[in-house]
Amino acid sequence: MTTQLQNDFSTMKPNRPWRPTPRKMAEDFLVIAIAAVLSPVIVQFTGLAGISGNVLTFFVLSLVGSIGISYSRQGRKAVGNAVATSLIYSSFALVMLPLASILYTVISRGYQSLRINTFTQDMSLTQPEAAFDQGGALHAILGTLILVAIASAISVPLGILTGLYLTEIKGRAENLIRFLVQAMSGVPSIVAGLFIYSVIIIGSGGHYSGFAGALALSILMLPTVARTAEEVLKLIPNDLREAGVALGATQWRTVVMVVVPAARSGIITAIILGVARVAGETAPLLLTILGNNTTHFNPFDAPMSALPLYTFNLFRTGLNTAISRAWTGALVLMFIVLVLFIFARLGSGKKK
Amino acid sequence: MDILKLKGSGQAQTTSEDKVAKPEISSLASVAADRSESKGDFVPRRPGAGLEAKGVHAWFGKHHVLANVSLNFPSGTVTALIGPSGCGKSTFLRTLNRMHEFIPGAGMAGEVLLDGTDIYKSGTDVTKIRLKVGMVFQKPNPFPSMTIGENVLSGIKLAQLKVSNKDDLLEECLQRAGLWNEVKDRLSAHGGSLSGGQQQRLCIARALAVKPEVLLMDEPCSALDPGSTLRIEETIRQLTESVIVVIVTHNMQQAARVSDFTGFFLSDGGPGQLVEVASTKEIFSRPKDERTEAYVTGRFG
Incomplete structure (x- = not known):
């Protein structure tokens, strides 16, 4: 005997007996x-x-x-x-x-001291003690964006490739490289700055530039990106690699088309952590970009400014107005990092 | 250990005296349709076509896991590999499309002839071998970053093949895997949104899209419910028109239902070896080796 399954349960309401009682x-x-x-x-x-x-x-x-x-x-x-x-x-x-x-x-x-002109003017014609509607942090904001962009352009590909070497290729130098990356992540930021100072700045005859600063930042950013990328790539199940290879793909195509897309959200986290690591660095910039009060786009030819350095230099003056401007610099820096995070998170969401 | 080696198709036929002399020992014998009668004088479409393992050994590090397995897989047949866990069935399967070497420390000896050429010959393009000898894994593993449609066609992209009409191929592969009707309206949904059985059929469709000559299946139904299992078995039977199927299974009924030939593997502490291979009907009714008999009747293993 067969009975038709009853399908009309419209009078039922979901219950949550596991919830705590009002008492x-x-x-x-x-x-x-x-x-x-x-x-x-x-x-x-x-x-x-x-x-x-x-x-x-x-x-x-x-x-x-x-x-x-x-x-x-x-x-x-x-x-x-x-x-x-x-x-x-x-x-x-x-x-x-x-x-x-x-x-x-x-x-x-x-x-x-946050005004519109914080984003539109620099400090080239303004003394720190001037009124808050004069002068701004434009040069420092641009400097930070340029520095972070260059440092990311260097460290993100290198870091992801290092992570891929450690998880996909597993070559002879695997342990050595893992050790070096770990050691690199312990390098104090001032040491990275000194290294670039002695190699690039002195080597070029005292030529401070934004690019030198970006190089110092990329030294700090690389191990963070590489280690995080390694950790997230390790989480990708081996089944997927085998499935790709078993379909007749080379290892490289499997990595590019299967492994990396599967780890996409984690790799974006790796980039975020790397950017967060360097966006607020001050010490290496003191020795490499020196600081500047004018808006300057070219990262190769002259000293630049960046928000942490702007903040630091204004604090050092000891003037009340300057310290207030320094706090604004810190606020803008935090805001920029937050915006970068939000963009990265939106980008890492599931594509539809 | 006394290994009884038989060449699949050659020894598949049995005489009527045998049938009278020995009563059928396994109830599964009735399940095993006697396909070997029709396949006994099977003529391959192309001379030399098919897959043949000759004296295959396998190691993991110093551990010898598989010894001296010779097996012939004629085209148009399904061969089931049975045996207790750890007897080297899956390892043997993975030597057939060179996935074995994917495991660090792996080693092998012997020859695997695909259409008469050793796939381990130096200078062989391993990606071409894996293109011809496809694989379906124990756990469904659709690519998580791709949609259902992209998953099916992923082999085309991964192996950089040219296809004139992708939509036709997509439908054909999903039809053959018995999944088309269930997913045709949501091809752009993610593969992970399917049930386990559907995911496995998606993986079969994906493996079929690159038009393999051989399809290796490593316990493809071990995680599936009976309905999905049945559908996949139907699919396997239909595949024999164009593909050689080799299936590892722990499910004796499944071996009896889908396969033309059955090989029984066993390890007694040493490397796993092929104890007996014959037509499925024979393995389940009149196995020549008593260990096979004990295994298929459920008295050990």
């Missing part, structure tokens, strides 16, 4: 609320003081509270889980704190 949520909230109310009281009557005292008391109280409530619900087994959960949330808050603080400080202080 459970209220209990959890109560623990936090009691801890929040109790901690200032405790701080008042003990030797503890200040924000850190409050935070510490709140942390201990909420930890004890969540241990107690999970013990009453599910016994000893649940206590470990409650402790771990509390620790993870607290660590998260702890990590977010400096990040939020940095963002707040840079935005609130950088905003004061």
Whole structure:
């Protein structure tokens, strides 16, 4: 006997029985609320003081509270889980704190001297102590963009090819190269600057240029891109490589058409990390691009400026207006990096 | 170890006395359609056409995993390779299209003749060998960055072949893999959006698009439900018109259903070896070796 399957379930509504009940949520909230109310009281009557005292008391109280409530619900087994959960949330808050603080400080202080002319004028005709509607960071913004573009043009292909050598070719020098890349990622940025200074700048007779700065930055960027690219390429299952080769493709075509597209999003992450590593570098630029107040497009012939260097030089003057301009420089730098990230992320999304 | 070596098509026929003398020992014998009767005097379309392994050995590092396997795969036939895990079936399969050397530390000895020429001869273009001897893997592995249509035609692009009408080829391959009706309206969806069985048929379509002479299948149905398995088996039967199929399988019913010849591999701690090869009907009804008999009746392995 066969019966027709019933297909009309329009009266059914999805249920989520795994969700916490209102009572459970209220209990959890109560623990936090009691801890929040109790901690200032405790701080008042003990030797503890200040924000850190409050935070510490709140942390201990909420930890004890969540241990107690999970013990009453599910016994000893649940206590470990409650402790771990509390620790993870607290660590998260702890990590977010400096990040939020940095963002707040840079935005609130950088905003004061942020004007349209920040993006349209340079400092060639303006003293740092002039009013904020004169002068700007155009030369530094352009410098940063040019430097990062050149450094990326050098390091991204080299870094991805290094990653491909380590994961696809696995040649004789694999371990040596992996070791060198790891050692390179530990090179202090000032050493990269000194290296370019001694080889390129002195070698060319004291000729500072944006290109020399980009070379120094690419030394710092290369290991980051190469290591990240290696890590993401390692995640591509070997099945795909075998499938490509089994279809009669050469290894190179398999890599270009199958492996790299499969790792596309990860490789874009590698590039982002590389750009993030060098966009804010100051030390190597001091020795290579020197700094400049005029807008300058050619990276080969004369000193240039860049946002970190602009910020650094203005801070050093010690004038209030100049320091305010320096904060603006830092704000613009953060904004540029953010925009680059957003573009890269949009580009790495699934193509449709 | 006493290895019984038989050349596939040559020894495939049995006399009627044998049938009377020995009762059928395996219930699968009835499943195995006696295709060998019709294929016994099979004439290859081209003289020398087909695939033949001669004395193939394989190593991983110093570990000798496969010894002295000689097997003939005449055109128009399906050969099943059965045996317990770790007996070298998959390794043998991978020596047939030179995928074996893809594994670091791999080594081999012997000859594999494709249309009379050793594919291991020095100076051979290995990509051309793999173009002629296609492969379907155990786990469905469609390319994640490509759509369904791009996946099917990926071999054309990867091997830089010229095709006059891509749309026709696309439809033909999907038809032959039994997937066309299910995907014809969403060829631009990603391969990963298909079910496991559909993905495997997509991989078969992909392997067929480059028009291989031989198709190697390494347990292609091990992760699939019975319905998908059945469809793939139908596909395999249809493929024999133009392609030699070699299939590794742990599923005895499958070997009985799809294959014309069956080879039984075994390892007793040493390298895996070919114990017996004969028509599928024979392997499942009157195997000559008692170890084959024990295996196909499920008494060990």
